[in-house]
Amino acid sequence: MSRKTVIFCDFDGTAAEQEVIVSLFQAFGPPGWEAVRDAIIAGTMSVREGVGGIFARIPSSRVPEMIEHARRIATLRLGFMEFLDYCRVHGHRFLLTSGGVDFFIYPILDGLLSRDQIYCNGSDCSGPTVRILWSHACDGQCRADCGMCKPSIMRRFPPEQYHRVVVGDGVTDLQAAKLADLVVARDLLVVKCREVGISYQPFETFYDVMAVLDRMGAEAYR
Numbered sequence: 161m162s163r164k165t166v167i168f169c170d171f172d173g174t175a176a177e178q179e180v181i182v183s184l185f186q187a188f189g190p191p192g193w194e195a196v197r198d199a200i201i202a203g204t205m206s207v208r209e210g211v212g213g214i215f216a217r218i219p220s221s222r223v224p225e226m227i228e229h230a231r232r233i234a235t236l237r238l239g240f241m242e243f244l245d246y247c248r249v250h251g252h253r254f255l256l257t258s259g260g261v262d263f264f265i266y267p268i269l270d271g272l273l274s275r276d277q278i279y280c281n282g283s284d285c286s287g288p289t290v291r292i293l294w295s296h297a298c299d300g301q302c303r304a305d306c307g308m309c310k311p312s313i314m315r316r317f318p319p320e321q322y323h324r325v326v327v328g329d330g331v332t333d334l335q336a337a338k339l340a341d342l343v344v345a346r347d348l349l350v351v352k353c354r355e356v357g358i359s360y361q362p363f364e365t366f367y368d369v370m371a372v373l374d375r376m377g378a379e380a381y382r
């Protein structure tokens with residue numbers, strides 16, 4: 161029986177050209193947020209703790225401005241919309257998996273994806289500052305304290321039934337890449353894949369991703 165293809169696609173720096181969350185922190189983050197970012201990159205602070213801590217110091221009253229900012233600066237990577245059509249035509253399941261937050265991701269993807277295709281963090285802006293809701297936290301098999309745990313989501317799609325494709329650009333995509341049948345990578349994820357010896361296919365636009373799937377798809381279903 162052939163396996164169904166499911167695509168796990170990152171948002172910042174992948175579906176979106178920009179690092180939208182970084183741009184938001186640059187514009188709205190509290191003083192010292194850069195130190196938190198550095199600690200996350202160095203691995204001395206978890207993404208959940210770091211990102212949650214930064215948002216917890218941003219007033220909820222600024223959320224409308226943040227949404228406006230995100231919509232203004234974000235552009236979808238070349239071929240992204242065509243790729244969504246491609247997935248529909250080929251019967252691939254497309255899931256957006258992002259460590260970002262619903263209040264800025266939903267408006268950018270409005271009309272392109274249904275909510276059940278988007279896995280990101282939730283938010284509660286009813287208090288004085290932004291509280292992140294970790295709706296997709298790590299399962300019992302992940303100890304990385306991801307916040308939005310990509311490997312945990314992938315484990316819901318067993319490899320016996322699904323051909324799992326990860327499309328991403330960053331360090332936070334590495335654990336997902338380790339579980340994938342096929343990794344399509346750009347930027348830092350390329351560096352990381354090389355470091356740990358995971359094979360990958362490079363991409364810059366979603367036309368590249370389609371070409372990879374056309375090429376690799378035939379092998380996967382053999």
Ligand SMILES: [Mg+2]
Pocket residue numbers: 170171172173174328329330
């Ligand atoms: Mg990314």
Ligand SMILES: [Zn+2]
Pocket residue numbers: 297298299302303304305306307308309310311312
């Ligand atoms: Zn995790």
